[in-house]
Amino acid sequence: MTVRLAIPTAEGVFIAHYSRQGLARLEFPETKSEVDLPKNETAPLPAEIRRWHDLTTTALNETLAGRTAHELPPLDLSSGTEFQQRVWGALRRIASGRTLSYGEVAAKVGKPRAMRAVGGACGANPIPVLVPCHRVLAAHQALGGFSSGLDWKRKLLAREGIAVH
DNA sequence: TAACATTCCGCGC
DNA sequence: GCGCGGAATGTTA
Numbered sequence: 001m002t003v004r005l006a007i008p009t010a011e012g013v014f015i016a017h018y019s020r021q022g023l024a025r026l027e028f029p030e031t032k033s034e035v036d037l038p039k040n041e042t043a044p045l046p047a048e049i050r051r052w053h054d055l056t057t058t059a060l061n062e063t064l065a066g067r068t069a070h071e072l073p074p075l076d077l078s079s080g081t082e083f084q085q086r087v088w089g090a091l092r093r094i095a096s097g098r099t100l101s102y103g104e105v106a107a108k109v110g111k112p113r114a115m116r117a118v119g120g121a122c123g124a125n126p127i128p129v130l131v132p133c134h135r136v137l138a139a140h141q142a143l144g145g146f147s148s149g150l151d152w153k154r155k156l157l158a159r160e161g162i163a164v165h
Numbered sequence: 166t167a168a169c170a171t172t173c174c175g176c177g178c
Numbered sequence: 179g180c181g182c183g184g185a186a187t188g189t190t191a
Binding site for chain 2: 101102103106114115116117118119120121122123133136138139143144145146147150153
Binding site: 081083084106111113114115116117118120121124 | 186187188189190
């Protein structure tokens with residue numbers, strides 16, 4: 001049971017999914033069209049979700065502008081495995097404008113050799129931007145990969161003033 | 166078992 | 179300093 005709500009931003013319309021636990025998923029704007037954009041009917045929505053959505057909207061726009069999001073809604077990361085949740089937790093500790101390598105994230109999670117697996121966990125991240133998977137680079141500041149498109153990764157990093165080799 | 170959003174090392178320019 | 183090839187590696191479906 002999940003609710004989908006649209007979030008207009010300067011970069012396009014993101015779509016947020018909310019579960020009972022909080023924000024469960026965030027989708028990048030579709031290049032396609034406005035076909036099945038959620039309408040954001042305000043009437044029957046629980047007050048709790050409306051409040052979360054306000055927080056998400058503010059946080060997303062702050063981050064897209066290169067500023068630090070000071071308050072996030074509760075995140076529902078329960079869809080991930082234990083390893084993935086540990087990785088996502090580590091990602092959330094990376095400040096805006098800072099980066100780590102896949103290897104460094106692996107070390108933080110207590111599995112120094114699992115850099116390859118960290119890449120997998122980043123790709124499985126259901127809440128991009130707010131869980132800053134874009135702040136993870138390959139060794140020696142190389143760009144690395146990004147499932148939602150390298151252009152997004154480049155753009156997000158540029159907003160935070162990060163230079164990539 | 167077969168993918169991978171990695172990394173490191175050795176080679177030849 | 180490139181670039182390329184190959185191996186080791188942990189997690190996932």
